[in-house]
Amino acid sequence: MPAGRGVTIRAAVSHGVGVPPSIEDLQLNAPSPNEVRVEITACAVCHSDLSYLDGTWATDFPLVLGHEATGYVVELGESGNEYGGNGSDLAVGDPVVITLIRSCGICRACRRGHDVACTGEISLNRRSPLADTAGNRIIQGLNVGAFAEQVVVHRSQVVKLPDDVDPVAASLLGCGVLTGYGAVANTAQVAAGDAVVVVGCGGVGSGALQAARIAGADPILAVDPTPEKRVAALGFGATHVVDPARDDIATVITRATGGYLADHLLVTTGAPAALDGAIDLLAPMGNLVIVGMAGDDVKIEVAPSWLAAANKSILGSKMGTTRVAEDIPSLIDHHRAGRLDLQGMVSSVHSLDNIAEAFDEVWRGEVLRTVVLPNEAEETFQGSKTISKKAASTC
Ligand SMILES: [Zn+2]
Ligand SMILES: [Zn+2]
Known part of the structure; x- marks a missing residue:
């Protein structure tokens, strides 16, 4: 896909409180400077997603939720390598962790290492990269919108993931x-x-x-x-x-x-x-x-x-007062050294088509964490697939 042209993706679109998400075709903009397009491998369901869907937290609709994810880079925005923050050596094909924390790298808070308090101007904060097929804007929920085949996010939200780390478990590192x-x-x-x-x-x-x-x-x-x-x-x-x-x-x-x-x-x-x-x-x-x-x-x-x-x-x-560029690599190191168990936290995985069931599992309190794999066909799952019986039975 040449730079500058968007793509059509399948995404789980939420249209209101209490309404199950529907799987729809959306237009995803090409990445602008300092942005990156990522094909999603895995996206965990977080209680924050559900807090919007059950009305606990106010939001506008329609939106695509999902904000702790892994995937691999498919396109870098122009001048993307000029961003001085995370992954300045990022290349197409790299596996990555995606977080909802978006920081400009140059405001006062960012200069002091306070990524979570960034006050900088970032164009994605004003303009969602998502639209429906009629051209109507769709909100990028919690800065990511990863209950979708692909996302466009800011470079600060992406950290390289070593090839030997399980991307399903590593999705939990995003939030x-x-x-x-x-x-x-x-x-x-x-x-x-x-x-x-x-x-x-x-x-x-x-x-x-x-x-x-x-x-x-x-x-x-x-x-x-x-x-x-x-x-x-x-x-x-x-x-x-x-x-x-x-x-x-x-x-x-x-x-x-x-x-x-x-x-x-x-x-x-x-x-x-x-x-x-x-x-x-x-x-x-x-x-x-x-x-x-x-x-x-x-x-x-x-x-x-x-x-x-x-x-x-x-x-x-x-x-967690997180500094993305330091903390996610530290967590990856702890995981690879056997000090941080991520697999034991993942109770089940689902296809994008079965996302309503994934949400229900979390609402029912049946799982510690459940993960959606947006590019896996439903037939490969036969509905819900329990990864870890131990985790499922103890959570
Ligand atoms: Zn979260
Ligand atoms: Zn900033």
């Missing part, structure tokens, strides 16, 4: 695992011997647990009301698991830490109950790290003098 890892490594800066508590053991929490293990934290407590997720958490590095419906969290933390309490308590869920009394579980100098997105109406009460007196901090962690 959930990245967020959990970053919350531990970047936001909280967990060190060896720190006592860490992870509240919520879904996709983000599982990444946080593994990051805490990589950092050498001990003990590592996992809190989740779902028995299967507590079992899985033990495999991801938790030394203790807590059922909030049955166990007294303060008692478990007190025993596990010899009375010192938590150096870092990471809340990866948006459930308001997860924040109740969380500050009381912190050791002096401890951090409460808020990763999960609660509703805008959720408030917490804090006595400022108590924070000051005990040197406690409350830290917000947007996408």
Whole structure:
């Protein structure tokens, strides 16, 4: 395909809250300077996608969701190699991880390494590369729109993936695992011997647990009301698991830490109950790290003098305060060295045609993570395909 001409792709288009996505032909623009066109191998379903579809978060429609993906480069925009950020040596055919984090590389935030706070001018922020066959704009959901055969994204959103890494499992690196890892490594800066508590053991929490293990934290407590997720958490590095419906969290933390309490308590869920009394579980100098997105109406009460007196901090962690160009390669290294289990997090895979079932699996809480393979024919799946019976049965 010559540069400058768009392509026709199949994509899962969402038309409204509560409406299952439909598979439609869309026009995808050719990549402009500093953009790249990628053929999608795998795209994981994230709770953020579903938060738009169930109305938890407001959005306009129609849009194509899917924002943590892998694929391979099929076209580079003109001057694409001038971008100084990730993958400046990118070439057609390279396998890549795609993230929703889009950064200009030159604004004040980007110069300080704060990719997630970028305020720069990026043309994709103003103009979706997607349109229907009548020419009407389709929103590129969460900056990617990877429940589709191909995407056009900014160069900052793409990191090279070594050939020997499984692209299905690696799709998790684009959002959930990245967020959990970053919350531990970047936001909280967990060190060896720190006592860490992870509240919520879904996709983000599982990444946080593994990051805490990589950092050498001990003990590592996992809190989740779902028995299967507590079992899985033990495999991801938790030394203790807590059922909030049955166990007294303060008692478990007190025993596990010899009375010192938590150096870092990471809340990866948006459930308001997860924040109740969380500050009381912190050791002096401890951090409460808020990763999960609660509703805008959720408030917490804090006595400022108590924070000051005990040197406690409350830290917000947007996408794990991620620096894409450093953190995704680090995660790939950890995975290749056997320190980061990604395959164990993938419970099932689906074709694009079967995406509604993939969404339903996540809504029903049956899977830890499910992944859509947009370029695989439905016949090869025979509906849902369970990859890991262990993961499926424990999540
Ligand atoms: Zn996500
Ligand atoms: Zn920027």
